[in-house]
Amino acid sequence: MYKLRYLEQSKIDLLRIKRYIAKQSGSNELALRYTEKLRQQCRKISELPGIMGRARPEIMEGLRSFPYDNYVIFFRYSDSLIEIVSIIEGHRDIEALFLQEL
16 A cells, blocks of 8 residues: 555546536535545545556656546556656646646
8 A cells, every 4th residue: 555645636637627617517415425536536546555557657657557447547656656747637638738747
């Protein structure tokens, strides 16, 4: 089991996802439930033994990804940590978004 840490960009992403879902659905409660499910998936990744997800060296060295519903969770292993780097809607141009963030 790895310790889980959310990097600043992933915190911003979760807030944006929550706001988007609340606006589209008209329900803050639904938005909170969905972002909690994303967080639960992040916890599951950190609790599983071994190396999880797909390697994404074309985006960033050491970066891995794991899909959840319509989103992709990007993370990296760092010693006894899993750092959640970003959470992005899967239909977006992911490589371009990472270039903008760097």
